[in-house]
Amino acid sequence: MTTASVNERIQLIVKGASKDSTCSPSLVKGPWEFDGGPAHYGPGASSEDTIPADSPTQGVLPAEYRLASDAELHERIIAAKQTLGDRVVILGHFYQRDEIVQHADYLGDSFQLANAAKAHPEAEAIVFCGVHFMAETADILSAENQAVILPNLAAGCSMADMADIDSVTEAWEQLEELYGTEPDSQGRVPVIPVTYMNSSAALKAFCGAHGGIVCTSSNAEVVLKWAFERGQRVLFFPDQHLGRNTAKAMGVSIDDMPLWHGRKPLGGNTAADLEKAKVILWNGFCSVHKRFNVQQIEKARAEFENVRVIVHPECPMPVVDAADEYGSTDYIRKAVAGATEPTTFAIGTEINMVQRLAAQYPQHNIFCLDPVVCPCSTMYRIHPGYLAWVLERLVAGEVVNQIKVSAEVSENAKIALERMLAAKPL
Numbered sequence: 001m002t003t004a005s006v007n008e009r010i011q012l013i014v015k016g017a018s019k020d021s022t023c024s025p026s027l028v029k030g031p032w033e034f035d036g037g038p039a040h041y042g043p044g045a046s047s048e049d050t051i052p053a054d055s056p057t058q059g060v061l062p063a064e065y066r067l068a069s070d071a072e073l074h075e076r077i078i079a080a081k082q083t084l085g086d087r088v089v090i091l092g093h094f095y096q097r098d099e100i101v102q103h104a105d106y107l108g109d110s111f112q113l114a115n116a117a118k119a120h121p122e123a124e125a126i127v128f129c130g131v132h133f134m135a136e137t138a139d140i141l142s143a144e145n146q147a148v149i150l151p152n153l154a155a156g157c158s159m160a161d162m163a164d165i166d167s168v169t170e171a172w173e174q175l176e177e178l179y180g181t182e183p184d185s186q187g188r189v190p191v192i193p194v195t196y197m198n199s200s201a202a203l204k205a206f207c208g209a210h211g212g213i214v215c216t217s218s219n220a221e222v223v224l225k226w227a228f229e230r231g232q233r234v235l236f237f238p239d240q241h242l243g244r245n246t247a248k249a250m251g252v253s254i255d256d257m258p259l260w261h262g263r264k265p266l267g268g269n270t271a272a273d274l275e276k277a278k279v280i281l282w283n284g285f286c287s288v289h290k291r292f293n294v295q296q297i298e299k300a301r302a303e304f305e306n307v308r309v310i311v312h313p314e315c316p317m318p319v320v321d322a323a324d325e326y327g328s329t330d331y332i333r334k335a336v337a338g339a340t341e342p343t344t345f346a347i348g349t350e351i352n353m354v355q356r357l358a359a360q361y362p363q364h365n366i367f368c369l370d371p372v373v374c375p376c377s378t379m380y381r382i383h384p385g386y387l388a389w390v391l392e393r394l395v396a397g398e399v400v401n402q403i404k405v406s407a408e409v410s411e412n413a414k415i416a417l418e419r420m421l422a423a424k425p426l
């Protein structure tokens with residue numbers, strides 16, 4: 001299937017004219033079709049997503065990996081991993097496809113994988129089956145002599161790319177001009193920058209250098225408390241939904257959470273709005289979680305009397321408000337694992353994780369709230385062909401697709417990350 005026909009298919013699904021169970025057959029079978037293609041993330045991505053001009057691009061995957069059968073790739077990955085032994089550790093995000101996850105030494109969310117990356121100083125290489133910002137974080141936290149490898153360089157994150165260092169620096173300068181830099185009588189500075197883990201290393205470094213911190217969806221509330229002890233307000237980027245949902249649960253009024261539109265004067269706000277702001281939200285979002293809506297929850301409740309609706313905090317606020325519970329991928333996993341009676345779960349997060357839970361816990365009825373069930377199109381770029389390729393190159397003594405963060409960026413980003421790792425999830 002060509003790129004164009006996949007895109008046509010997606011449009012049909014979006015319009016409700018197709019009942020396909022996935023928005024992207026090509027993404028599953030041959031993601032190399034999209035490597036180095038037009039500046040978008042491929043099927044399932046939002047039209048508002050744009051890949052930054054300086055993003056790394058994936059070279060052509062050698063034909064032997066593109067043409068190999070699933071079974072052959074599976075065997076080759078196992079063989080290469082056995083040969084490498086303790087020299088390599090493979091990390092897999094919850095949103096990865098099963099064909100990848102089965103080879104991972106660790107499966108987790110970004111917070112857990114950040115810790116796992118630190119736990120193996122003996123490994124020469126960390127193969128990160130996730131997206132670009134996660135591999136950057138692993139490089140920052142791992143030892144100097146370890147190589148962090150992203151099997152497909154096209155595996156970015158559309159949300160992370162919605163906030164770049166130039167526009168955040170510009171926003172910061174405007175806020176400093178408005179608020180000044182002097183602490184109040186309680187010693188709290190005017191603004192603390194908080195970046196979601198889903199952001200570039202440059203933004204993490206910005207937070208480290210400006211008294212700020214990183215958060216994940218597991219510890220966002222702990223991190224916001226940390227920030228409010230040190231600052232009068234927070235500039236939260238890039239995900240507006242995680243920031244809004246978390247601050248609202250902590251009692252911050254929606255009226256005190258203006259949205260900041262990058263590159264507009266005062267982010268499109270008035271000085272008065274910003275004066276009373278408690279959390280200034282960057283205008284970013286996740287294309288996958290933005291798809292969930294209240295109607296899907298109402299439909300699930302109409303069809304299943306005692307359905308338990310759990311959504312991820314990257315979902316819009318009305319969806320989180322309408323759900324029974326919300327939490328990180330790890331929260332969702334533990335909620336399902338901890339259910340002692342057969343239960344119907346309607347889950348609002350990425351489809352790979354939901355399908356894995358459904359297979360793992362057959363005593364429950366588990367389904368995804370979104371009937372279109374698009375995967376995270378960038379995570380899906382990590383096909384077994386790429387994993388086999390990077391591992392076999394390692395066996396041959398060659399490191400390909402290394403993600404290396406500069407020493408200056410790494411130093412400041414590490415400050416913000418270490419602050420985060422010290423802030424334990426609730």
Ligand code: SF4
Pocket residue numbers: 095131156157158159160198286287288289350376377378379
């Ligand atoms: S699910 Fe959303 S936030 Fe997570 S990697 Fe994919 S695009 Fe980024």
